Amino acid sequence: MAKRKKKSPSMAKSxxxxxxxxxxVQCAEAEIDFVDxxxxxxxxxxxxxxxxxxxxxxxxxxxxxRRRKSNHAIGIDLDKEVLDWGRDNQLQRLKxxxxxxxxLIEDNVLSAETEPMQIISAMNFSYWLFKERTALxxxxxxxxxxxxxxxxxxMDAYGGYDSYKEIxxxxxxxxxDTLFTYIWEQEKYDPISGNLICHIHFEFEDGSRMExxxxxxxxxWSLPEIHELLNEVGFSKVxxxxxxxxxxxxxxxxxxxxREGEADAGWICYITAEK
Numbered sequence: 001m002a003k004r005k006k007k008s009p010s011m012a013k014s015x016x017x018x019x020x021x022x023x024x025v026q027c028a029e030a031e032i033d034f035v036d037x038x039x040x041x042x043x044x045x046x047x048x049x050x051x052x053x054x055x056x057x058x059x060x061x062x063x064x065x066r067r068r069k070s071n072h073a074i075g076i077d078l079d080k081e082v083l084d085w086g087r088d089n090q091l092q093r094l095k096x097x098x099x100x101x102x103x104l105i106e107d108n109v110l111s112a113e114t115e116p117m118q119i120i121s122a123m124n125f126s127y128w129l130f131k132e133r134t135a136l137x138x139x140x141x142x143x144x145x146x147x148x149x150x151x152x153x154x155m156d157a158y159g160g161y162d163s164y165k166e167i168x169x170x171x172x173x174x175x176x177d178t179l180f181t182y183i184w185e186q187e188k189y190d191p192i193s194g195n196l197i198c199h200i201h202f203e204f205e206d207g208s209r210m211e212x213x214x215x216x217x218x219x220x221w222s223l224p225e226i227h228e229l230l231n232e233v234g235f236s237k238v239x240x241x242x243x244x245x246x247x248x249x250x251x252x253x254x255x256x257x258x259r260e261g262e263a264d265a266g267w268i269c270y271i272t273a274e275k
Contacts, residue, residue, distance in 0.1 A: 010208035054126030128218035
């Protein structure tokens with residue numbers, strides 16, 4: 001009797017969620033371009049020391065040390081699994097001399113101690129996990145204390161009237177010969193508390209789906225709230241950088257300092273807070 005062939009696992013079962021996240025959400029090169037160039041514009045020189053809070057796979061840390069031999073990076077995250085993935089998949093692609101200039105710390109950003117840093121980065125809305133005003137203020141105070149005198153905190157934020165809706169957005173992404181769909185779901189928003197529950201799902205060409213590959217329990221902080229808290233803990237100057245649009249009405253990836261934003265359905269901005 002002929003043996004049955006083993007059924008191969010679905011694309012969703014065999015996919016790596018961290019790899020998919022980096023392809024879908026994070027562009028470390030563009031992020032470091034902005035951070036590196038903006039720091040130079042503000043301070044008149046290049047930074048050497050960067051700390052990535054909530055660093056995940058440490059993709060940004062790796063990109064930072066690739067830029068110049070003088071660059072050093074520290075990544076902090078509570079999640080051992082994602083840090084191990086970063087060591088195995090990101091740091092291993094670096095030269096040994098570059099690996100020596102990265103230190104990953106498994107710790108809470110509210111208790112981790114590092115040397116004074118020129119740049120502290122908290123991107124991908126990661127600081128939104130602090131849902132109480134006192135908690136976010138405490139984080140900003142910790143950052144202020146651990147920045148060097150010429151230090152700058154870099155963050156991002158998003159908003160617009162679509163950010164309050166319970167919606168799903170899809171985008172097709174190519175990974176070599178493979179095509180998959182990135183799905184961003186805003187499952188629940190509470191206008192009283194500001195709490196926002198979001199998920200990332202991935203769908204594949206074979207019809208399989210990686211459900212809730214990542215989930216987020218955040219507070220949707222407004223820019224005035226963030227600005228006020230940064231001022232309260234002693235940052236000397238806060239600047240917002242708004243993204244422009246191309247001729248087709250699509251985001252152009254260019255962020256410029258502004259005093260007023262636009263009431264778009266959805267916007268993303270960068271924020272700098274100078275010590």
